[in-house]
Amino acid sequence: MSWSDPLIVMTYRELKRFIRAKSRLIGSIINPLIWAIFFGLGWSSAFNFPQAKMIFGGFDYMTYLTPGIVMMTIFTASFISGVTVLWDKQFGFLKEVLVAPTPREPAIIGRSLGGSLTALFQGLIVLAVLAPMISNIRLFGVIPVILIGLLVGLSFSAVGITLATKMTSMEGFHIISSFIMMPTIFLSGAFYPISTMPEWMKILAYANPLTYGVDLARHYLLGTGDLGVVTDFLVLVALTVVTLTVASTVFRNASIE
Amino acid sequence: MNYTVIADNLVKKFGDIVAVNGVTFKVKRSEIFGFLGPNGAGKTTTIHILSTLLKPTSGEALVDGKNVVKEPANVRKVIGIVFQDPSVDDQLTAYENLYIHGRIYGLKGKELEERIDEALKFIDLYGFKNKQVRTFSGGMRRRLEIARALIHEPKVLFLDEPTLGLDPQTRAKIWDYIRMIRREKNVTIFLTTHYMDEAEELADRIAIIDHGKIIAEGPPDELRSLAGNEVIYIKFENINGKNIPCEDDNFIEECKVLGQDSIMLKVRKASEVLPIIFEKFNSRGYKIGKIEYKRPTLNDAFLYLTGKEIREEEGNDLERLRTIVRRRWR
Numbered sequence: 001m002s003w004s005d006p007l008i009v010m011t012y013r014e015l016k017r018f019i020r021a022k023s024r025l026i027g028s029i030i031n032p033l034i035w036a037i038f039f040g041l042g043w044s045s046a047f048n049f050p051q052a053k054m055i056f057g058g059f060d061y062m063t064y065l066t067p068g069i070v071m072m073t074i075f076t077a078s079f080i081s082g083v084t085v086l087w088d089k090q091f092g093f094l095k096e097v098l099v100a101p102t103p104r105e106p107a108i109i110g111r112s113l114g115g116s117l118t119a120l121f122q123g124l125i126v127l128a129v130l131a132p133m134i135s136n137i138r139l140f141g142v143i144p145v146i147l148i149g150l151l152v153g154l155s156f157s158a159v160g161i162t163l164a165t166k167m168t169s170m171e172g173f174h175i176i177s178s179f180i181m182m183p184t185i186f187l188s189g190a191f192y193p194i195s196t197m198p199e200w201m202k203i204l205a206y207a208n209p210l211t212y213g214v215d216l217a218r219h220y221l222l223g224t225g226d227l228g229v230v231t232d233f234l235v236l237v238a239l240t241v242v243t244l245t246v247a248s249t250v251f252r253n254a255s256i257e
Numbered sequence: 258m259n260y261t262v263i264a265d266n267l268v269k270k271f272g273d274i275v276a277v278n279g280v281t282f283k284v285k286r287s288e289i290f291g292f293l294g295p296n297g298a299g300k301t302t303t304i305h306i307l308s309t310l311l312k313p314t315s316g317e318a319l320v321d322g323k324n325v326v327k328e329p330a331n332v333r334k335v336i337g338i339v340f341q342d343p344s345v346d347d348q349l350t351a352y353e354n355l356y357i358h359g360r361i362y363g364l365k366g367k368e369l370e371e372r373i374d375e376a377l378k379f380i381d382l383y384g385f386k387n388k389q390v391r392t393f394s395g396g397m398r399r400r401l402e403i404a405r406a407l408i409h410e411p412k413v414l415f416l417d418e419p420t421l422g423l424d425p426q427t428r429a430k431i432w433d434y435i436r437m438i439r440r441e442k443n444v445t446i447f448l449t450t451h452y453m454d455e456a457e458e459l460a461d462r463i464a465i466i467d468h469g470k471i472i473a474e475g476p477p478d479e480l481r482s483l484a485g486n487e488v489i490y491i492k493f494e495n496i497n498g499k500n501i502p503c504e505d506d507n508f509i510e511e512c513k514v515l516g517q518d519s520i521m522l523k524v525r526k527a528s529e530v531l532p533i534i535f536e537k538f539n540s541r542g543y544k545i546g547k548i549e550y551k552r553p554t555l556n557d558a559f560l561y562l563t564g565k566e567i568r569e570e571e572g573n574d575l576e577r578l579r580t581i582v583r584r585r586w587r
Binding site: 002005006008009012013016017020021091092093095096097098099100101102107255256 | 305308309310311330331333334336338340342343344346348349353356357358360361362363365389
C-alpha cells in the first residue's frame with residue numbers, strides 16, 4: 001500500500017483535532033506570551049544599560065528574547081503533540097492504526113508533520129503578537145523561520161511520539177514534562193546567550209538540539225547568534241532525520257503487550 | 258473453504274500468566290460465533306491474536322485462509338474490528354472518523370464518500386454525519402465504531418464485548434444491527450461477550466471459555482442441555498380421584514407425582530416431547546389444565562461446567578473509570 005495515504009490522513013487528523021481544540025490553542029499561546037511579556041519586559045527594563053545590551057547582541061532584552069520564545073512555543077507544542085500518542089494508546093486509536101493494513105512509518109511521520117504544522121502555527125501567532133512590541137525585527141526572516149520551525153517541530157514531535165510509544169502510564173507524562181521540557185528550554189539559549197553560560201552548562205547547551213533552532217531563529221529575525229548558520233542547519237536536518245527514523249522504528253515495532 | 262477462522266491450539270503467555278491456554282476452534286463462513294466467558298478468561302487476548310495485534314506464544318491461526326503470524330498484512334486487509342474500549346475520536350465528527358479510517362485502508366475519492374454515506378445510513382447515523390462525536394451517546398459511539406469496522410468491507414468482523422456498559426434498550430438496538438449485518442452483509446462475525454443473553458440472542462454457535470481454555474462448544478440449545486434436563490410441570494383438570502398417570506417412556510428421564518393433580522417430568526428436550534405428551538394424555542382421557550416448563554439457561558450450563566457463575570457486572574468499574582479519565586484528560 002502507498003505511503004502517501006497514511007501520511008496525508010494522519011496529518012489531516014492532527015490538523016482537524018487542532019482546529020477543534022480551541023481551548024488548547026489559547027492555552028499553548030498564553031503560556032509563552034506570559035513568559036515574553038512579564039519575564040521579558042521585566043528584565044528588559046532592568047537590563048536597560050549599554051553593557052547589558054552588548055551581551056544581548058546589541059538589542060534590548062525583550063527583542064533578544066522574542067526568537068527564543070517563538071522557538072520555545074514550537075518546541076513545547078510539538079513535543080506535547082507527540083506525547084499525545086499516549087492518549088491514542090489509552091483510548092484505542094493506536095490499535096486502529098496497528099490493526100490496519102497500512103505501513104506504519106508514514107502514519108507516524110504524518111502524525112509528526114501534523115504536530116509540527118500546528119506547533120509552527122502557534123509559534124507564528126506568538127511572533128505576530130510580540131513583533132509590534134520590539135524593534136529591529138527582520139520581516140523577511142520569517143520565511144526561513146517557517147522552515148526552521150517545521151524542522152524543530154518534526155524533530156520534537158517525533159521525540160514525543162517515541163517516548164509516548166514506550167511509556168505505559170499517564171504518570172510518565174508529568175515526569176517527562178518536568179525532566180525534559182524545562183531543562184531543554186533553559187539550556188537552549190532562548191533566555192540568555194550561550195556564550196555567557198558557565199562552561200559545564202555550555203556543554204549541555206551544545207548537546208541540546210533546540211539550541212540550534214533558537215540560534216537560527218535569532219540569526220534570521222535579528223541578525224545575531226552564537227553559532228554559525230550552516231552548522232545550525234546541518235544539526236537541525238540531521239536531528240530531524242534521526243528522530244523521525246527512531247520514531248518510525250519504535251512505532252513499527254509497537255505492540256499492545 | 259468453509260471455515261473463515263481457524264484457531265489451532267493457541268497459547269499466549271504474558272510472563273508467568275497464561276492468558277490463552279491451548280484454544281482450538283473453527284468458525285464457519287457467515288455465521289455468528291460467540292466467545293462466552295467471564296472477564297479475564299482470555300477472550301480479548303484471543304481476538305488480539307486473531308487480529309494480528311499480538312503474536313501467539315505457540316499455536317496457529319488462520320483468518321480467511323491467511324496465517325496471522327506469517328502474513329499479518331493479508332489478514333489485516335480482510336478483518337474489521339470493534340475494540341472493547343472506545344476508540345472513536347470524540348473531537349472529530351462522525352464523517353471525519355470514517356474518512357480517516359477509510360484512507361488508512363487505502364480508500365479514497367468518490368468511492369470512499371459513497372461508502373461513508375452507505376455505512377452511516379446503514380447504522381442510522383446519517384443525520385449526525387457532521388456532528389462531533391463528543392455529543393454522541395454511548396450507543397451512538399458504538400454504532401459509529403461498527404460502521405467504521407464495515408467501511409472497508411471486511412470478510413470477518415470481530416466484536417469485542419460490543420454492548421459492554423450500555424443500558425438494556427441500547428443493547429437490544431445494537432443486537433438488531435448485528436443481526437442486520439449478518440443478514441445483509443456477507444461477513445462472518447466473531448463476537449466475545451460475558452453476557453449470557455447476548456450470546457444466546459446472537460450466536461449460532463458458542464464456545465464457552467474459562468481460564469484460557471474452551472470448556473464447551475456448540476449451538477446455544479446444545480450447551481443449555483449440558484446443564485441437565487428440562488423440567489415440565491403438568492396440572493390436570495377434573496381428576497376426581499383418578500390415578501395420576503406417571504409415564505415411563507424412554508424419552509422421560511424421571512416422573513414424579515406432585516400432590517393431588519400434578520406431575521413433574523424431566524426430559525431432554527421439552528420442545529420435542531411436549532406434543533407427544535399432549536397426545537398421550539388426551540387419548541387416555543386426561544384433561545390438561547395447565548402446563549409449564551423450565552429450560553436450563555446458559556448460566557446453568559456455565560455453573561455446571563465450572564462450578565461458578567459468570568460474573569455479570571464485572572468490568573463496569575473499569576469502564577466507568579475510563580470515562581472519568583477520558584473526561585479529565587481531553
